Amino acid sequence: MSSTLLEARAIDKHFGGVTALRNVSLTIRQGEIYGLIGPNGAGKTSFFNVLTGLYHPDGGELIFAGEKLQASAPHKVAKLGIARTFQNIRLFGNMTAMENVMVGRHVRTHAGVFGAVLHDRRTTREEAAIRRRAEELLNYVNIADRADDLARHLSYGDQRRLEIARALATDPKLLALDEPAAGMNGTETASLRELIEGIRKDGITVLLIEHDVKLVMGLCDRVAVLDYGEKICEDVPSLVQKDPKVIEAYLGGSIA
Amino acid sequence: MTSMSSLNALRTDKRMVIAATVIMGIALAVLPFIIGSGLGNSWLRILNFALLYIMLALGLNIVVGFAGLLDLGYIAFYAVGAYLYALLASPHFGLHLPVWVIIPAGAALAGIFGALLGAPTLRLRGDYLAIVTLGFGEIVRIFLNNLNAPVNITNGPQGISGIDPIHLGGFTLAKPISLFGFTLPSLHAYYYLFLALALFIVFVTIRLENSRIGRAWVAIREDEIAAKSCGINTRNIKLLAFTMGASFGGVAGGLFAGFQGFVSPESFNLMESVMVLCMVVLGGMGNIPGVILGGILLTILPEIFRHGSGPVQVAIFGKILLDPEALRMLLFGLALIVVMLYRPAGLWPSTTRRREFRGDSTNDVLKEGE
Amino acid sequence: MDIFIQQIINGLVLGSIYALVALGYTMVYGIMGLINFAHGEVVMIGAMVALTVIKLLANSGLPVFIIILLALAAAAVVCMAVGFSIERIAYRPLRHAPKLAPLITAIGVSIVLQNLSMLIWGRNYHAFPPILPTSAHDVFGATITTLQVAIVLIATLMMAGLIVLIHRTRLGRAMRATSENPSIAQLMGVNINQIISITFIIGSALAAVAGLMVSANYSIAHYYMGFMLGLKAFTAAVLGGIGNIAGAVLGGILLGLIESLGAGYIGDLTGGFLGSHYQDIFAFFVLIGVLIFRPSGLVGEKVSERA
Numbered sequence A: 001m002s003s004t005l006l007e008a009r010a011i012d013k014h015f016g017g018v019t020a021l022r023n024v025s026l027t028i029r030q031g032e033i034y035g036l037i038g039p040n041g042a043g044k045t046s047f048f049n050v051l052t053g054l055y056h057p058d059g060g061e062l063i064f065a066g067e068k069l070q071a072s073a074p075h076k077v078a079k080l081g082i083a084r085t086f087q088n089i090r091l092f093g094n095m096t097a098m099e100n101v102m103v104g105r106h107v108r109t110h111a112g113v114f115g116a117v118l119h120d121r122r123t124t125r126e127e128a129a130i131r132r133r134a135e136e137l138l139n140y141v142n143i144a145d146r147a148d149d150l151a152r153h154l155s156y157g158d159q160r161r162l163e164i165a166r167a168l169a170t171d172p173k174l175l176a177l178d179e180p181a182a183g184m185n186g187t188e189t190a191s192l193r194e195l196i197e198g199i200r201k202d203g204i205t206v207l208l209i210e211h212d213v214k215l216v217m218g219l220c221d222r223v224a225v226l227d228y229g230e231k232i233c234e235d236v237p238s239l240v241q242k243d244p245k246v247i248e249a250y251l252g253g254s255i256a
Numbered sequence B: 001m002t003s004m005s006s007l008n009a010l011r012t013d014k015r016m017v018i019a020a021t022v023i024m025g026i027a028l029a030v031l032p033f034i035i036g037s038g039l040g041n042s043w044l045r046i047l048n049f050a051l052l053y054i055m056l057a058l059g060l061n062i063v064v065g066f067a068g069l070l071d072l073g074y075i076a077f078y079a080v081g082a083y084l085y086a087l088l089a090s091p092h093f094g095l096h097l098p099v100w101v102i103i104p105a106g107a108a109l110a111g112i113f114g115a116l117l118g119a120p121t122l123r124l125r126g127d128y129l130a131i132v133t134l135g136f137g138e139i140v141r142i143f144l145n146n147l148n149a150p151v152n153i154t155n156g157p158q159g160i161s162g163i164d165p166i167h168l169g170g171f172t173l174a175k176p177i178s179l180f181g182f183t184l185p186s187l188h189a190y191y192y193l194f195l196a197l198a199l200f201i202v203f204v205t206i207r208l209e210n211s212r213i214g215r216a217w218v219a220i221r222e223d224e225i226a227a228k229s230c231g232i233n234t235r236n237i238k239l240l241a242f243t244m245g246a247s248f249g250g251v252a253g254g255l256f257a258g259f260q261g262f263v264s265p266e267s268f269n270l271m272e273s274v275m276v277l278c279m280v281v282l283g284g285m286g287n288i289p290g291v292i293l294g295g296i297l298l299t300i301l302p303e304i305f306r307h308g309s310g311p312v313q314v315a316i317f318g319k320i321l322l323d324p325e326a327l328r329m330l331l332f333g334l335a336l337i338v339v340m341l342y343r344p345a346g347l348w349p350s351t352t353r354r355r356e357f358r359g360d361s362t363n364d365v366l367k368e369g370e
Numbered sequence C: 001m002d003i004f005i006q007q008i009i010n011g012l013v014l015g016s017i018y019a020l021v022a023l024g025y026t027m028v029y030g031i032m033g034l035i036n037f038a039h040g041e042v043v044m045i046g047a048m049v050a051l052t053v054i055k056l057l058a059n060s061g062l063p064v065f066i067i068i069l070l071a072l073a074a075a076a077v078v079c080m081a082v083g084f085s086i087e088r089i090a091y092r093p094l095r096h097a098p099k100l101a102p103l104i105t106a107i108g109v110s111i112v113l114q115n116l117s118m119l120i121w122g123r124n125y126h127a128f129p130p131i132l133p134t135s136a137h138d139v140f141g142a143t144i145t146t147l148q149v150a151i152v153l154i155a156t157l158m159m160a161g162l163i164v165l166i167h168r169t170r171l172g173r174a175m176r177a178t179s180e181n182p183s184i185a186q187l188m189g190v191n192i193n194q195i196i197s198i199t200f201i202i203g204s205a206l207a208a209v210a211g212l213m214v215s216a217n218y219s220i221a222h223y224y225m226g227f228m229l230g231l232k233a234f235t236a237a238v239l240g241g242i243g244n245i246a247g248a249v250l251g252g253i254l255l256g257l258i259e260s261l262g263a264g265y266i267g268d269l270t271g272g273f274l275g276s277h278y279q280d281i282f283a284f285f286v287l288i289g290v291l292i293f294r295p296s297g298l299v300g301e302k303v304s305e306r307a
């Protein structure tokens, strides 16, 4: 059994009267693809937001690679090795695809104002490395031909891929994808699946929110189900599918 | 085959760039002589002011154009630079420090002011930030106006006069400089100094734009949440934008004080901040050539109106019917409105630059209305 | 004479005027998310028009009350027309433009109005004709003039009227719906353009009243008066929580009180180091303080950005 990468302990999150997360605990193991599913409004995105430091949890704590995650410090979370994509794509629209990925390298590079202005050896070398890595990643997600296009000009599927490339540029240990297949057609979803499998093969753990049941069941090693902010089930896909509570949550078994 | 031709294209490209640079260089070098002899010294002064405004606009562009932070009190940093020069090189305190000490000190002090302003306010939402920076600008001006009692620091509304002109290497720029039998008039000398510094600021801005820091600024402007999730410490990077932008303002302010020989709080009112902001937005936020264009246009346009509004009235009506000063600003206000209505992204926005560069004509239906 | 009470009275008068102007900012901001930078100039136009009418009629033998009413009507009509036109010309075409574009046109409008005013009325200060009653009443050792009482009363009435309008009428409901979510309001059959126009018109009418009040209160009007006033009123709106009607009222009155108390006591507070000419600073220090500790203003709801 591989080691634990992320442990969430009793996470609570409320918005006014709405409970988005209640006492959610889960553990994600090194190297697995972990699915997080649940009906709309179940709290999946909220969990991501708490995990990545965008929301301050009202209770509980997160342990990542042995370190406690500091709430409300997204940039530190990124530095520790958690990268994410967003349900409603958040790219830097007026930057090129290439530049988007280069921004992803920010957290692993160091050049400051003086380096930028003086172009000393270290900075030029670092800048070249950033560019090389960004090119590699664009290739990796198969959109190298769009490198110089503005992100907002890319097709929907390519924007999803670009967001993944940007996340990968931060050298994450854990990649959290929020509904990456939403709005994709069959072929696009199939190639997305290959992409995610490839990412896992490269040693990156994946946390996946997805509605596409086939994708989740085929791809994930384990799945947790959220309903009204509570975790109602966590198991291998084949068992989750048969869990009565899950079927109930999905209104009479549209999941099966 | 293709690689050969692209290599050739690259070579011609490079040659073109060199040729363009040489032509630009010559044009900029002879410009003051053309303007000085063609239009007279008052336009030469205006040209010098245009260079100062370009520096200001480029500084504000870092804050507003790159990082997307609306700053309505930017002129305060210009004031800091100008008053520092005035205090350190005038009879007011009897200090006469050299310019190579004062200008960097002005940049540093303005930068510190930028950080001081930014630290508590940068987490505010856009419009709130705008109004707080506006308030900051006014506070600085009110202090300049009133810090003449009980201890006379700023000499109040009268301002500080008799400021030392800029000295460089034994020459004072206030008088014609004779070198190798060739005489350079004072205004020309200031022009070359301002041009050199403006070019330096352009250079720094371009280098910053294409760096890790510049990308982080733009990322914050485009989507702050995504920027955070990419590991950007948005607070520090924004603070850096404020500091850098402010320091450019400090440099321009110092030069202004030395050039003008006189500073008073009235030179640093909100209208000036607004003017610099208009240069940035009207020129094309975030696009360096656009911002330079905005700086030139908005310096020159009101002057054209000023010089034109009297004589044109005389030509049409036979006498001056309308207050020329009011008329000139009225026309200026109308120009602002018209330009923004027809070019809401500015005269020379960065996206068109890119599109023109890459022949990319895909339209933006995808993210429209989000 | 009791300075403290006197400053409270002055503060309330000033605050009522700020509140009226702040309402104009906050209504527009609430509905369009736009700082109507030119609003202060609308106040100035109101003052100028009212003053012109009063000067014309000062010796007509009409009762003072009628003169003031006519002046107010003229100012309101002109201001409403100006406000309506500003929106149509400078803001509406830019509703989907980059965010800073309407700010620049607003600045342009501001410059145009200021200089138009200079062309029409000149650069000089205009004194308010001495037609108003100058009787003063004694309150707890301080004095309050009939004019001051009238200002506070009228401002209160107008604000009450506005609140009723917004919370009790169909129009008000449409305005609230638009400010909540324009696209949904539109789906529900609200004519957004019309609502926005009406918002500008109401705000401008309030500005006209405020304009007359300031010029009467200080006995003076000039082309540049709208600028600082607008700035202060906007500060008041932000202080209360911009977009929030009650917030604008509260912010305006608070700002008025802070300013006049501050001006009255700053000398004592700083051992004479800072004098009353620092009055203008208070607005901004208070604003910065509030925004740092309560970024959404005093009454504003805390908006957490959705990620």
Ligand SMILES: Nc1ncnc2c1ncn2[C@@H]1O[C@H](COP(=O)(O)OP(=O)(O)O)[C@@H](O)[C@H]1O
Pocket (backbone or CB within 6 Å): A015, A018, A019, A020, A038, A039, A040, A041, A042, A043, A044, A045, A046, A047, C304, C305, C306, C307
């Ligand atoms: N920023 C927020 N402010 C208020 N309510 C929120 C916010 N984010 C999420 N919620 C609420 O929390 C609940 C869970 O939402 P979310 O996490 O987006 O669900 P999911 O991603 O599973 O569809 C919903 O009721 C949603 O309305």
Ligand SMILES: [Mg+2]
Pocket (backbone or CB within 6 Å): A044, A045, A046, A087
């Ligand atoms: Mg979601």
